[in-house]
Amino acid sequence: MAVLLIAEINNGELNVDATAKAMTAAKKMGDVTVLAAGASAADAAAEAAKIAGVSKVLCAEDASLGHRLAESTAALIVSLAGDYSHIVAPATTDAKNVMPRVAALLDAMVISDISGVVDADTFERPIYAGNAIQTVKSADAVKVITIRTATFDAAEMGGSASVETIGAADNPGLSEWVEDKVAETDRPELTSAGIVVSGGRGVGSEEDFKIIEALADKLNAAVGASRAAVDSGYAPNDWQVGQTGKVVAPDLYIACGISGAIQHLAGMKDSKIIVAINKDEEAPIFQVADYGLVADLFDAVPELTQKLG
Amino acid sequence: MKVLVPVKRVIDYNVKVRVKADGSGVDLANVKMSMNPFDEIAVEEAIRLKEAGKADEVVAVSIGVKQAQETLRTALAMGADRAILVVAADDVHTDIEPLAVAKILKGVVDEEQPGLVLCGKQAIDNDMNATGQMLSALMGWSQATFASEVDIDGDSATVTREVDGGLQTIKVKMPAVVTVDLRLNEPRYASLPNIMKAKKKPLDEKTAADYGVDASPRLEIVKTTEPEARAAGIKVGSVDELVEKLKEAGVV
Ligand SMILES: Cc1cc2nc3c(=O)[nH]c(=O)nc-3n(C[C@H](O)[C@H](O)[C@H](O)COP(=O)(O)OP(=O)(O)OC[C@H]3O[C@@H](n4cnc5c(N)ncnc54)[C@H](O)[C@@H]3O)c2cc1C
Ligand SMILES: Nc1ncnc2c1ncn2[C@@H]1O[C@H](COP(=O)(O)O)[C@@H](O)[C@H]1O
Numbered sequence: 318m319a320v321l322l323i324a325e326i327n328n329g330e331l332n333v334d335a336t337a338k339a340m341t342a343a344k345k346m347g348d349v350t351v352l353a354a355g356a357s358a359a360d361a362a363a364e365a366a367k368i369a370g371v372s373k374v375l376c377a378e379d380a381s382l383g384h385r386l387a388e389s390t391a392a393l394i395v396s397l398a399g400d401y402s403h404i405v406a407p408a409t410t411d412a413k414n415v416m417p418r419v420a421a422l423l424d425a426m427v428i429s430d431i432s433g434v435v436d437a438d439t440f441e442r443p444i445y446a447g448n449a450i451q452t453v454k455s456a457d458a459v460k461v462i463t464i465r466t467a468t469f470d471a472a473e474m475g476g477s478a479s480v481e482t483i484g485a486a487d488n489p490g491l492s493e494w495v496e497d498k499v500a501e502t503d504r505p506e507l508t509s510a511g512i513v514v515s516g517g518r519g520v521g522s523e524e525d526f527k528i529i530e531a532l533a534d535k536l537n538a539a540v541g542a543s544r545a546a547v548d549s550g551y552a553p554n555d556w557q558v559g560q561t562g563k564v565v566a567p568d569l570y571i572a573c574g575i576s577g578a579i580q581h582l583a584g585m586k587d588s589k590i591i592v593a594i595n596k597d598e599e600a601p602i603f604q605v606a607d608y609g610l611v612a613d614l615f616d617a618v619p620e621l622t623q624k625l626g
Numbered sequence: 627m628k629v630l631v632p633v634k635r636v637i638d639y640n641v642k643v644r645v646k647a648d649g650s651g652v653d654l655a656n657v658k659m660s661m662n663p664f665d666e667i668a669v670e671e672a673i674r675l676k677e678a679g680k681a682d683e684v685v686a687v688s689i690g691v692k693q694a695q696e697t698l699r700t701a702l703a704m705g706a707d708r709a710i711l712v713v714a715a716d717d718v719h720t721d722i723e724p725l726a727v728a729k730i731l732k733g734v735v736d737e738e739q740p741g742l743v744l745c746g747k748q749a750i751d752n753d754m755n756a757t758g759q760m761l762s763a764l765m766g767w768s769q770a771t772f773a774s775e776v777d778i779d780g781d782s783a784t785v786t787r788e789v790d791g792g793l794q795t796i797k798v799k800m801p802a803v804v805t806v807d808l809r810l811n812e813p814r815y816a817s818l819p820n821i822m823k824a825k826k827k828p829l830d831e832k833t834a835a836d837y838g839v840d841a842s843p844r845l846e847i848v849k850t851t852e853p854e855a856r857a858a859g860i861k862v863g864s865v866d867e868l869v870e871k872l873k874e875a876g877v878v
Binding site: 327384386387388391409410411413414415416417418419420421422424425426427428429430439442443444445446447448449450451452453454455456457489490491492493494495496497498499500508512536544547548553554555560561563568569579580586589590591592598603605606607608609610611612617620621624625626 | 637639642643645652723724725728747748750751752753754755756757759760761762763764766767768769770771772774784787788789790791792793794795796797798799807808809843844845846847848849850851852853856859860861862864865866868869871872875877878
């Protein structure tokens with residue numbers, strides 16, 4: 318079995334956490350080659366070569382591969398597909414954009430967001446917002462898969478695979494990048510942070526989200542949010558945790574003013590320890606919380622911030 | 627320009643899903659079904675394009691069991707002009723895979739020649755997040771996924787996408803497939819008069835075979851199980867007690 322793992326690269330930099338977690342799943346399927354593709358990808362390729370267990374890294378640098386535009390990236394992956402039984406990627410928004418396109422071009426059914434590898438053909442994946450786990454066996458000649466990183470530990474570093482430079486495929490020229498709006502932050506990334514502090518509608522305003530951020534900063538944590546908090550403009554979209562946002566599984570997840578709708582739980586219920594702070598003792602979030610505190614968050618969160626550390 | 631909106635009939639998002647004890651799937655008998663929430667957003671966007679004079683016809687299409695008619699009537703009541711039902715299964719427990727759905731949709735697109743297909747980003751039952759991208763691939767069209775803003779301007783569309791790092795704006799050539807995210811718009815409710823009017827709007831019925839598509843699955847469902855339950859936790863009485871517990875657990 319030969320596996321092509323698509324490295325997660327943002328602006329030329331390897332997302333080591335996502336790629337190394339996907340590597341752990343990929344290794345269970347066969348011998349792993351990593352593809353580093355982008356407008357600039359050489360540094361990321363060199364970094365990916367250090368992930369333990371990687372056999373080889375292919376590096377494709379071309380302007381058409383910048384910003385991970387779906388059509389040109391999919392064309393490149395499809396041009397390489399003949400050599401592989403599995404084409405896999407961490408389930409980031411970039412991969413969710415590209416991989417179903419790759420699968421359709423190869424006449425394969427994509428297997429999205431797997432949380433377990435049973436064998437090289439059989440995989441587990443959550444459905445219905447994580448209310449059920451389905452085990453599926455693929456009959457396709459090539460398996461195209463995205464991997465839920467929250468459920469796999471990162472592969473170690475310390476490898477030294479060779480890097481081979483390859484060309485891009487023809488650019489179909491169907492789309493062009495215009496701009497990115499990315500907030501600069503010194504905080505850890507949401508999907509790899511050891512601690513996440515999240516706020517919901519109960520926080521009440523963008524201004525008051527600062528008390529959530531203050532607690533996060535005290536703990537060197539990432540900040541998350543419920544959909545209601547994002548929809549209301551208290552928090553940016555990339556903070557959304559849940560069925561249709563990011564899936565996190567930190568050591569500690571602190572939910573403040575979040576009721577615990579199933580769509581939110583889908584994104585955080587595999588966290589090791591869950592703390593809920595909510596003034597409604599009936600809130601469903603308490604059913605998954607290891608430690609529940611029935612309190613007004615405007616009192617409890619600042620007090621917690623002050624008493625920690 | 628004609629806009630095609632694929633809408634899926636799914637379990638209502640408020641329903642607590644039950645896994646069948648024999649591991650054969652999720653119980654959908656006598657459960658409230660609704661239009662996939664993302665597809666309501668797609669229908670809304672299509673209607674707004676028509677109201678803005680950028681589209682002249684909105685066609686809703688659904689693939690699945692006969693009961694998906696109801697979902698299409700909802701789209702018609704919201705303001706779609708006509709609907710196409712492609713019957714591809716008899717049993718409500720049969721989910722048609724995105725690859726097969728995309729192939730059938732390709733057949734519909736070839737026939738209808740829309741300038742734009744507006745899909746939901748994800749069906750909340752199978753959580754695949756794949757159909758729009760697959761259709762775009764089969765058509766050889768451009769794609770713009772997870773849209774929170776769509777601006778159509780002649781032969782191109784400028785789309786802002788919700789991505790892991792924040793927001794990305796791209797410009798795609800038309801015709802295109804756009805998949806919509808939660809914050810694109812707030813879908814309207816159908817008014818009673820519009821629900822009545824929708825009963826008279828045209829709804830064509832087809833089968834997968836009409837498009838020459840074999841809808842049999844590529845993924846064999848080995849089993850469906852409940853996720854592991856979390857052990858029950860405790861309530862703490864104060865912030866001090868919480869801090870103590872977290873220190874004991876070694877996480878702070
Ligand atoms: C298709 C679809 C996809 C979705 N995807 C997601 C997703 O990915 N992520 C997600 O989070 N949601 C998602 N949702 C939305 C989800 O169903 C809920 O609506 C949402 O999670 C609710 O957010 P919330 O808990 O912040 O708000 P609410 O449910 O309104 O809860 C607010 C809570 O704050 C508490 N509170 C209020 N004031 C205070 C105070 N002063 N102190 C302490 N507690 C207080 C209240 O008691 C209440 O429990 C999705 C919904 C749909 C239909
Ligand atoms: N059976 C179906 N009938 C009509 N549209 C569908 C169907 N399945 C998926 N879609 C469309 O594709 C989107 C993404 O679905 P999925 O790829 O299954 O997550 C949905 O939001 C719908 O717009």
